[in-house]
Amino acid sequence: MKFLQRERAALDKALPGLxxxxxxxxxxxxxxxxxxxxxxxxxTGGSALLVPAEHGGYGADLLTxxxxxxxxxxxxxxxxxxxxxxxxxxxxxxxxxxxxSGLEWMLLAAIAKDRLLLASGxxxxxxxxxxxxxxxxxxxxxxxxxxSGSKKPCSLAxxxxxxxxxxxxxxxxxxxxxxxxxxxxxxxxxxxxxFWGSPILAGAESDEVVLEDVEVPAELLVRxxxxxxxxxxxxxxxxxxxxxxxxxxxxxxxxxxxxxxxLANTRVDAAVRxxxxxxxxxxxxxxxxxAASTEPIGQDTLASALICRYAAQDAINRVxxxxxxxxxxxxxxxxxxxxxxxxxxxxxxxxxxSRARMAAPLVDALAGEPLRIP
Numbered sequence: 001m002k003f004l005q006r007e008r009a010a011l012d013k014a015l016p017g018l019x020x021x022x023x024x025x026x027x028x029x030x031x032x033x034x035x036x037x038x039x040x041x042x043x044t045g046g047s048a049l050l051v052p053a054e055h056g057g058y059g060a061d062l063l064t065x066x067x068x069x070x071x072x073x074x075x076x077x078x079x080x081x082x083x084x085x086x087x088x089x090x091x092x093x094x095x096x097x098x099x100x101s102g103l104e105w106m107l108l109a110a111i112a113k114d115r116l117l118l119a120s121g122x123x124x125x126x127x128x129x130x131x132x133x134x135x136x137x138x139x140x141x142x143x144x145x146x147x148s149g150s151k152k153p154c155s156l157a158x159x160x161x162x163x164x165x166x167x168x169x170x171x172x173x174x175x176x177x178x179x180x181x182x183x184x185x186x187x188x189x190x191x192x193x194x195f196w197g198s199p200i201l202a203g204a205e206s207d208e209v210v211l212e213d214v215e216v217p218a219e220l221l222v223r224x225x226x227x228x229x230x231x232x233x234x235x236x237x238x239x240x241x242x243x244x245x246x247x248x249x250x251x252x253x254x255x256x257x258x259x260x261x262x263l264a265n266t267r268v269d270a271a272v273r274x275x276x277x278x279x280x281x282x283x284x285x286x287x288x289x290x291a292a293s294t295e296p297i298g299q300d301t302l303a304s305a306l307i308c309r310y311a312a313q314d315a316i317n318r319v320x321x322x323x324x325x326x327x328x329x330x331x332x333x334x335x336x337x338x339x340x341x342x343x344x345x346x347x348x349x350x351x352x353x354s355r356a357r358m359a360a361p362l363v364d365a366l367a368g369e370p371l372r373i374p
Contacts, residue, residue: 010068011068014060014064015045018041021040022040022075032202033196035076037076037079038205049065050087055108057108062245065087069249069253074260077250079203080253080254081247088239091242092164095235095239116162117162120165121135121165121209122151147216149211150209163190163209169221180221182220183214188214190214192207192208199340200343240305241305245309248287249284251348255316259277259280262323262326262327265331268327283312283316290304309348313348317346320342324342
């Protein structure tokens with residue numbers, strides 16, 4: 001059982017050539033803004049990973065996708081984080097296409113054929129704001145909708161072909177309900193501004209996307225049953241399960257890059273190397289176990305995904321402490337990779353919803369109450 005062998009085999013099968021291409025580039029280049037990672041991802045068909053085979057994609061299941069993201073994260077954390085946001089949007093579209101009579105299937109076919117990248121404009125990165133809270137305001141006149149506002153940070157800001165964003169629209173009884181808007185990157189009124197000031201995860205292209213009275217065609221609006229009480233409907237539940245597990249796998253991949261360096265250093269005590277590897281593998285196996293479940297995805301699945309994610313955060317923090325200390329000061333100062341991976345892995349805690357926000361909802365869910373995302 002070679003470390004990361006299963007994950008890299010899954011990546012080679014799904015996206016042939018991508019792992020070798022990433023491995024051929026210096027780590028620092030892949031993590032830099034404008035690096036070669038996203039181009040390699042699209043050229044090898046990565047944008048169609050989750051698109052069903054009948055629409056021209058690979059049709060990866062959740063377990064395969066988790067393994068692919070961990071493998072990518074071990075080569076380039078920036079690429080794994082950025083593409084998770086794309087996959088989150090695609091997974092939601094796949095679920096919508098399966099349960100509605102809209103035109104989502106046509107968009108899925110276009111994603112596969114034209115290798116389109118989707119950015120996510122959900123309320124990520126704002127301290128104290130829930131994941132469902134829309135960033136954008138809508139102006140509605142009959143069937144026409146115009147959006148204004150901004151999303152920062154927004155991964156894939158420069159490479160996206162479409163922006164997917166949450167917006168509150170009046171429901172049948174006038175109650176604000178969540179809708180998902182799909183906005184072409186070239187739409188009049190959409191622009192990108194510099195925002196990301198850190199060198200950590202700079203390759204994810206997480207700048208600010210600004211919308212100034214951007215018109216969204218009715219056929220590019222997917223309405224949900226989510227109201228402002230924060231209770232998730234099925235489409236959003238499925239999307240967020242994929243988001244939590246794929247993002248967790250991406251950061252497990254980043255931590256795996258550090259463990260891989262630790263395992264290769266024979267001067268590090270075997271007991272330390274074993275503890276670092278087994279701690280990380282245990283977290284990865286928990287994620288894979290949930291991803292492999294054949295039970296229909298529901299609120300219980302989302303609660304389990306959040307539990308896996310928070311347990312993985314703790315495991316990653318333990319692995320960081322073990323590996324950085326064991327590799328020693330000379331390894332830390334002779335290359336920027338160790339310090340970079342240490343910082344990058346910590347960013348999992350910044351993705352919504354935070355452990356603090358979900359403490360009470362998870363306690364309620366474990367007591368049998370419906371799960372709410374505050």
